Amino acid sequence: xxxxxxxxxxxxxxxxxxxxxxxxxxxxxxxxxxxxxxxxxxxxxxxxxxxxxxxxxxxxxxxxxxxxxxxxxxxxxxxxxxxxxxxxxxxxxxxxxxxxxxxxx
Numbered sequence: 454x455x456x457x458x459x460x461x462x463x464x465x466x467x468x469x470x471x472x473x474x475x476x477x478x479x480x481x482x483x484x485x486x487x488x489x490x491x492x493x494x495x496x497x498x499x500x501x502x503x504x505x506x507x508x509x510x511x512x513x514x515x516x517x518x519x520x521x522x523x524x525x526x527x528x529x530x531x532x533x534x535x536x537x538x539x540x541x542x543x544x545x546x547x548x549x550x551x552x553x554x555x556x557x558x
Contacts, residue, residue, distance in 0.1 A: 457547075464543045466551070468507070469520065470498065471536040477501050478537065480517055485537060488518045496539060497558075504558035509541050509551060516540040 472478060478485050478500045481493060495508040496515050520536045543551065 459547070461544055461546050462549075464545065464549060466509075466541040466543065468539045468541075469536050470505075470539065472500055472503075474501060475519060475534045475537070480515075480539075485517060485519065488516070491515045491517075498537075498539075506556045506558055507539070507553070508555075509543075509553040511543075513541050513543060516542070 475485075478498065480489055481491050481497055482499075483489060483491065492512060492514050494510060494512045495506060496517075498505045498507070517537055517539045519534045520538050521532045521534055524531055524533060543549065
């Protein structure tokens with residue numbers, strides 16, 4: 454992607470994932486509590502019997518958090534984890550290119 458704009462531009466690539474059990478998920482061997490920040494060029498997501506690798510080709514500050522929703526039940530207000538969001542922020546000036554891949558391991 455090219456632009457004539459001469460200042461720095463930020464692009465945030467967001468990927469959302471849905472799993473069965475959110476208590477066992479690790480990202481680069483770290484447990485996901487609420488918010489996790491990792492500086493890396495790749496992210497390994499692992500849970501029970503499942504592994505996924507995302508590589509974006511350049512080291513970035515990867516952010517990840519649980520996507521929680523609030524709902525009413527007989528017990529009152531409850532939180533439900535519906536997935537995880539993974540954000541890859543990229544800073545660029547004039548030219549922008551991402552080389553990467555997603556693989557099941």
